[in-house]
Amino acid sequence: MILSWLPFYPLISFFILIIFGKRLSWLMATIVSVGAVTLSALSSFIVIQQLAQIDNHIITVQLWQWFSLGTAQVNFTLYLDGLSAVMISVVTGIGALIHLYAAGYMKEDENFSRFMAYMNLFIVAMLLLVLGDNLVLLYLGWEGVGLCSFLLIGFWYQDPANAMAAKKAFIVTRIGDTAMAIALFMLFSTLGDLNIANITELAQQQWLVGDDKAYWIALLLLGGAVGKSAQLPLQTWLPDAMAGPTPVSALIHAATMVTAGVYLIARMHGIFLLSPEVMSYVAWIGGLTLLLAGFAALAQTDIKRVLAYSTMSQIGYMMLALGAGAWSEGVFHLMTHAFFKALLFLTAGSIILALHHQQNLFKMGGLARKLPIETSLFAIGLIALIALPGTSGFYSKEAIIDSLWSSSTAGAALWWCAILGAFLTSVYSCRLFFLAFLGESRSEHQVKDDFSAIMRWPLFLLALLALLGGLFANMVEINLSNVFVDSVSSAQASSHSLVTESSPHWLHYVAIVTPFIGIVFSWFYFADYRQTSHSKTNHEVQYTANNFSDFFLNGLGFDALYQRLIVNPYCFLAKLNRRDIFDQIIMSSRWYVDLWREALVASQTGSLRWYAATLGVAVVFLLGVVLL
């Protein structure tokens, strides 16, 4: 019962906000929207408690029958197991905190209630995504979060750039969605069902490891995941998506929606296990993305874009983990990442607000003195991101790195990738910190620091989670083991093990030390940024553009590449054929007929003798036809 109501609190709130719109006062809107999400959060905690007491650790609630595909039923059924439990706790828990923060952040906006309505709708869609018991319902949530993401990125739609970013996010993810849709069709046509539990079961009964169909289905699902989670090659939308209000970036583009791809792969692990090749693609995509994003983060000037690339990179870790078969590690990282990345974004939001919507790092500096609380919160987020021992990030990331070397689908090369990534993470984190908080103040405006309580308290809670999130490790592990263990073991029993060799013992130490090396390296390399220099003028620290850093700044040129390879040709084709070639072909008959008409009219000269002559010619012609 509690479960079935879970998505509907925010839905009701959405309707209230949309229908009453601007007639609601700020307070009313806040109470309704935040209250609804909090209600969801509370009920999800209760439900998770219940889950632990149930034997098979699965709760399903059928709401109604949606439609039937031949003999298979596609229902509005909510399905709660360990994995979705983790997800709903993140979605509703973090969601509630971010809602609260957003209420403060967006207080001045005239379309406040519309904003909160979208946020609520997003929570609904996200809950359906993680609770759907079949892939179609999952797809509904999947598209729903996409739409909300579109709406929220383009919330300030009057600026064409924002609208553009929203459109880009929607269309690029849509490419992935299409791949996923095809995967669904393929699953239906081969297995005849779209219920996730049934699929996993049927697939493992009918297919051997390495089956062609499993390969293609897994690959297409991966396509969907890659789109949503901003991984290579569909990663380009995420940095632009930062055009949205910062709470949106925190909720959608850091904590929840972008990790939907990770959730999808984890959810469909039964299929992926049947196709080790795709598993290693997952791993490689994760590895390459985390490096790419790390490098790109190094060159960014916009504080939110740094965080966006960092998100991409962290999701790369999750992918890497999934690819290596470290399911629960990946999901755990998803959770801890949600904590610290939400914290980072929200704190960044506060800073941006304090600087009158200034997001350029090179226009910040020296904030540590002016905003001590925000600085320390941000620092907490960063150390969790860097994964210094003891923080939540440490637990999850070390676990991932640990699992790589020995995995048959990942291996040593990817381990080194992960290590390099960890190094990059600490370097760009330090660069960010130095630029924003240390050094000389380069701000053009007065810094204002009159934050209301609702913009502070969520941050404290998140900071706590970011620091102590590691404590959840056991709980998550227990929850997830129910989901993964049995299927993994059965698949492994039927095929070769994913673990090939035991990893050497020095790996662990390298992994722990790497972040420190990064910090030390940055301390010296970015010395300029951190020093409160006496000799240099205020504006000495500037972004030095050269080809190389430009290349990184622009996300390694993917945007330009796609622009040239796909967007421009499509637009060109569209423009070229604006007048519709088929129409022109058909309408050319009009021209043809007219040509004949001209000729025939010309023959109608009006001269009697000419008419008589044609009579004679016609006679001769007809006689000729018949007689010859």
Place this chain on the structure above:
Amino acid sequence: MIALPFEHILILATTLFLIGFVGVISRKNTLFILMSLEVMLNAVGIAFIGAGSVWQQADGQVMFILILTLAAAEVALGLALLIRLQRKFQSLDIDILNKLRG
């Protein structure tokens, strides 16, 4: 009396007919056109009489008389129109009449 072969009569009739037709096409003067029409009709008359004599029937001659009647009626109408042409345009050139076209 030597019976003329039908072919000869036909050749004569057809030749006359063609002469008449060419006259209709090439003459500009309306009067001559009407005369050429007469030639054509009479050529047909010859053909009918010839054919009648081949089959030893009166039908051909009957037809000839009918044709004569037609020719008379035609000329009567033609001349009436010709007078109006003359009055309206002071000319008998048939090519004046080309206002209706296209």
Place this chain on the structure above:
Amino acid sequence: MNSAQLIAIAPQLILSFGIVLSLLLIAWQRSKWLIQGFTFFIFVLALIATLDLYPIDNIQVTVLLLVDSYSLVALVLILISALTITVFSGFYLAKYTEVHDEFYLLLQLVILGAAILVISDHFASVFLGFELLSMALVGMVGYFRESDHGLESAFKYLILSATASSFMLLGIAFIYGTTGSLSFAMASNANHLIDHLYLAGIILFLLGLCFKLSLVPFHYWTPDVYQGAPTPVTMLLATVSKVAIFTVLIKYWFSQVNYGDESLTEIISLIAILSMLVGNVMALRQNNIKRLLGYSSIAHMGYLLIILLITSTQNITFAWQAALFYLAAYLLASLLIFMVLIVSHRKNNSDQIEIVHWRGMFWHQPWLAMAVIISLLSFAGIPLTMGFIGKFYLLVQATQQQLWLLIATLITGSGIALYYYLRIIFVLFAQHQEQSIAPQHGDIDNIFQPVIARVTIAIFSGAIIVIGIFPDVYAYFLSA
């Protein structure tokens, strides 16, 4: 000649006596109403006689004439047009103070010629009817001295039709020369088909008929004469002359044993295809409505030629029905639109009505415009109208004979035709504010609509729709 035979040609006799009596009447008293009334009376009598005769078994009246049910139906159609034309000639002539009794006399002559044509079974009677029809028509075309184009039209019609008749006569002479008979049935003999002279004769004879039916490539006179002739005469040309000549064509064709002959079939198909295409294409941008109707009649006659292309005697009955249905549909639609043309005079009394003059007619003369629309839709063969059923007949015939090429041409032709029919219809619907584009002489004003005109137009519109929805009303009449 027994009494049955005399009765069988009663309509023709009535018409003939009517003409004589009309002459006497003119000698007695000249009055436009009297002569009009008398003409009308004669036609009504003839119509009653015809209907009374129907249905009839084939009756051979001398060697010249053959009365059968189909010719009677054709005669009914002709007389219906004759009646309408008589009535509307009255409206047309109303603007003249002068008494034009010759006009009605000529009209009676035309109808007599047509009446003879439809029952003729012999080249001599064909020739007589044919020339009676055309000579009287020439007189009518050039009837009004003062009209803009009357003289030109009359001259063109006279000389071209005389030339064509000469060709036809030559053809008849050839046929007679080879077969020794002037009767349709006797003159047909499969053995002669190898004879070039005979074939040439047939071609030349057909030429004469095709000329009158304005089929391509003998169509040149049509638009010019249609446009230049007084509207009632154009009406006559478009209806009576077409129906009579087409009837005689079918009669001749089906009495032959050679309708299946390949080279002749080819010629007919060729002429049909050319007519459908040329007629429709040339009508495309015409602005003068009479001229446009002239071109469209070319196409319609082209469609009708499909009837002739049958392969066995079993199809003759159906072909006759199809032809008479299509002819009736064509005739009713033509009469209807010409009636509207006659009542919608222009200020300067010219009968050269262009499409723009009908602009917005639907909004101030809705019933008149509805009549035009119904007539045009019937021409275009759109369901709800009789024209559609006519076209349906043709297509059934063509499909049964598997004339795919002709069907394709028919479809193409109909497509092209829709363009100009719809163009007129849209002009009728044009809104008033667009009127600034219209020429200064404005649209039709001074539409005088006597009750009779309105009633007649309504009856015809109704007939087209009713027969369009319940074709059995007429089809039963045909198959009785």
Place this chain on the structure above:
Amino acid sequence: MIIIFIIIALLLAGAIAWFFDNEKNNFARWFSLISLASLLLFFIYDTLFVAQTFTTFTPLVRFAWIKTFNIEFALALDNLSIILVILTLFLALICVLVSWHEIKTKIGFYYFNLLAAIAGIIGVFTAIDMFLFFFFWEIMLLPMTAIIAIWGHEQRHFAAIKFFIFTQISSLIMLIAIIAMAYLYQQQFGQLSFYYHDWQKLTLDSSMSFYLMLGFFIAFAVKLPSVPFHSWLPDAHTQAPTAGSVLLAGVLLKTGAYGLIRFVILLFPQASQEFAPVAITLGVVSVLYGAKMAFAQQDFKRLVAYSSISHMGFVMLALFAFNAVAYQGAVLTMVAHGLSSAAMFSMAGMIYSRIHTRSLAQMGGFWQSAPRMGGFALAFAAAAFGLPGLANFVGEFLSLAGSFSAHPIAVMFAALGLIGSAIYGMYLFQNSFQGPIKHTIADFSKRETLVAASLLFLLVFIGLFPNTVLQKIRIEQKISVQKASEQKISQQFVVQNINKLVMATPATIGRKDNE
């Protein structure tokens, strides 16, 4: 009798609206509205709630009409027809509402045409004698053309003529096929017949049935419309008044799809099976080409028109996949597209009534001044690009999922249409409602809200509870399966229904080839 009653009532209502309208009062509007609403309610009550099943396409009325050709006046109803008739009547209501203030001249005549068109369309959906079907098929064109030509936009005459000629030529081709079928019946059974169920008894040799099928197919493909016969549609949609576009997109296109189901596939199962590769290719090309062309348009209505082409491509694809699921998807897509395109065109009309242009370049930022309108526009755009939870998604999903097993490659290409639809959907929405504010417009009035809300309600309702519609289609499907299996084409249906699990894609294809 109910159908005859409805058709006659519609014509009568139209005539009354025409004759008794005077320009001052709103008689014509209210009268058409009320009569349509009561007819809709009556029809729904009579077909859905009065105990009577419409599982087979059996005639409700049947009497001789034109005895010369043995033509009958026969009307029938089955669930497919019922769904489409309800859709038609519902959209007719929408049409009346959207033209409330748009049509300012000749109101009475306008409503006469509207109701006459509706009557014709209902006739098409219920005629069971093929001549009668053709009759209605043409009848519905006349008032439709009049609506475009009289109350349309600047190029209305051109568009109306183009629309009319396209459909007329294609339907003449169909008429030839109809006549040929009747003639074949005469050869086999001794007399002409145009009766649908008689034709199902015909035995046709394969090449003959192929050509006949093609004759029907062309007419329906033009109406659907499918590339390359689509080009009448953008012009007609663009130039028509709002209600005209709504009617065209919402219902008239469905007659094409209906014809494909009822006549092409069920009368010529074997031939359409042979033809399927071509039809499916056309469907896929339509999906992609429509989406691509939609993106290139500058004109709001033109864009929506091309999107219709794209959507109807899915229908074509699904129908020729010969699969029970795909079939359900096709019918649902028809309904969903009827609603969503009607909604989009209503939206276009409402925008046009405010800023008097259809050019996207001159739109922008409407959301600020008209948030309610923006919300609806977004929802309708979302329906167009197949957002799950709205009706279109279920239709397209079923279509593609069902077609996949037989035609995986085609479905993959068609799925690209999902991307294409997102692109033009976004382009449309952002250009009009987002971006810099170019116009300040009034938000929805109550009437407009009613129109949009009722359409959206149905879209969401069908999107979330598609079974209400799908159940109807399923019954229909059983019959068609039986019919088709008589013609021994559809082992595929049977195989799928009996044993889905063992069936794998290549195996099915192979099996089909062997047959």
